[in-house]
Amino acid sequence: MNNKYMQRFIEIAGRIGAQRHLVAVRDGFVAIMPLVIIGSLAILINNFPPMGAFNFVDLMNNLFGDGNWQQVGGSIWNGTFAVLGLLIAFSIAFNLAQSYSVDGLSAGLISASGYIILVPVTEDWGLNFAWLGAQGLFVAIILALILTEIFRFLVHSKLTIKMPEGVPDGVSRSFTALIPATIILILVGLFQALINVFVGISIFEVIFNVIQAPLQGLGNTLPAAIVVAFLNHLLWFFGLHGTNIIGSVIEPIYLPLIEQNLSLFQGGMSAFDVPYIVTKPFLDSYVFMGGSGTTIALLIAIFIVIKKDQKHPYREVAKLSAPAGLFNINEPVIFGLPIVLNPVMLIPFILIPVTLTVISYMALLTGIVPKTVAILPWTTPPILSGYLVTGGSWRGIALQIFNITVAVLMYIPFVIAGARTFKNRTGE
Known part of the structure; x- marks a missing residue:
């Protein structure tokens, strides 16, 4: 086990495991896992299979009417799995910013806002749920990492508003993030406009077709x-x-x-x-x-x-x-x-x-x-x-x-x- 190649392997694997961005992605997924499990169990209960003569779904339909009780599980799904990409955009940005000792809450909110800017809009001006969920995960990961790095750079520059001493910490952090947030969201908005003009489809569809779908097929x-x-x-x-x-x-x-x-x-x-x-x-x-x-x-x-x-x-x-x-x-x-x-x-x-x-x-x-x-x-x-x-x-x-x-x-x-x-x- 003292072989130099083994030692090198352990060293490289250890560095990968401690790499800041990979750790942020890992911790981002870990943070939302309770919501994922709750959403999963809600759907499992909504579609629980018969156990011999006992049929849970039929029992609940008889008690509460066909499908009425399943609206609870459906609503839980909408608040968990259906917005998975949005949750990840916030969670990864928060964890990455925290690792830099930068305001994680501001970074998470900016990332979530940028994600919503990129989500395609339906004909009735609603956000397209198809891309708010798991199909938007790769966009969420990439966006969270990039925007947090930009946010960190801007916060460490002079492009911030410094509040005097005595101002509550929450207010001070909000003003510190104001100019960086403005610059970042303008950049995201410009990027969205350029994608619409020159590509004709959303960045979600581009990333999904080029990266996510092939990896999922391979996985x-x-x-x-x-x-x-x-x-x-x-x-x-x-x-x-x-x-x-x-x-x-x-x-x-x-x-x-x-x-x-x-x-x-x-x-x-x-x-x-x-x-x-x-x-x-x-x-x-x-x-x-x-x-x-x-x-x-x-x-x-x-x-x-x-x-x-x-x-x-x-x-x-x-x-x-x-x-x-x-x-x-x-x-x-x-x-x-x-x-x-x-x-x-x-x-x-x-x-x-x-x-x-x-x-x-x-x-x-x-x-x-x-x-x-x-x-x-x-x-x-x-x-x-x-x-x-x-x-x-x-x-x-x-x-x-x-x-x-x-x-x-x-x-x-x-x-x-x-x-x-x-x-x-x-x-x-």
Whole structure:
């Protein structure tokens, strides 16, 4: 592990993970995730599938009238998923400005205002919801980063109004942002006018056709899913938070895919028929069970191999890690066993997630299991997540159980080898 190439890899990965703009994108998505989950669950409740003789939708229709009660979930959708791009424009700008110790609130508001300037207007002078949501994510990210950098430059220049001492801080910050905000919004307005004159379509359509659509098409493929699973776990093996490092890259690609699945599911389409297989819930529910590395299976393998009457550190770590592992929190086992920089665990820790990615992809591709139509909190335990993420299908649970079984069988030989290595090293 002291190989100079390995050290160089760790150094580069660490720099990427700490890069200011990528961190701002990652934290921007993390900040709005509660709203995304609430919107997802609202649609899931609106379209909850029958459970045998019990039909939740029919019950609610009988109590409150056909479709009346679903207006609540629809309104929640409008305030969350339907304005995802606008939320991200504010959130990323806020986080990036904060990292520069510049007024984050002003930067976020300017970014959101600039985003609205660029959104196409409908014939009745309304904002086009098609571009306020997930389809506008790439514009939101690019705009937030550029406008915040301009705002930072202008604030640090002399183009600001300095208020005398004694003026309330909120008022002072508002006047400080006044001239920079004026310049930035004029620039955005001029850009919008030039795009309309010389291109004839909105910048949203340009970015979507040139960047977002191709990346989403690529992201929905099995090779892309394998690369994501591989890189995530390779980084974790070296003690780097793989999920955070690659999150800022994959979130803008995979979030629109689950949004489209959700939207179609809301419109009455079956979870079997929605278009996209590879989404973030796909990875969370079928690959990262117990956390990265499917470590819930590792804990089970340890309990199978090392009996209760054996005083072995592996079993002690597993006992301490199991409660958190049920909720996909696996730092105790990753750093306690450890898995980090442990050559014995390198192969299963990387190979098992890749294997489960292939199995799960084929199960959804062939129609054995419905596709994902809900975003859940990442701490949702396996089994429950498999049921909810498929819109209420037992097949999601079956796939999770199958995947855990495969992972346990793959982990067992390495747990045996690791336990023997530890015993030989300590002489216990």
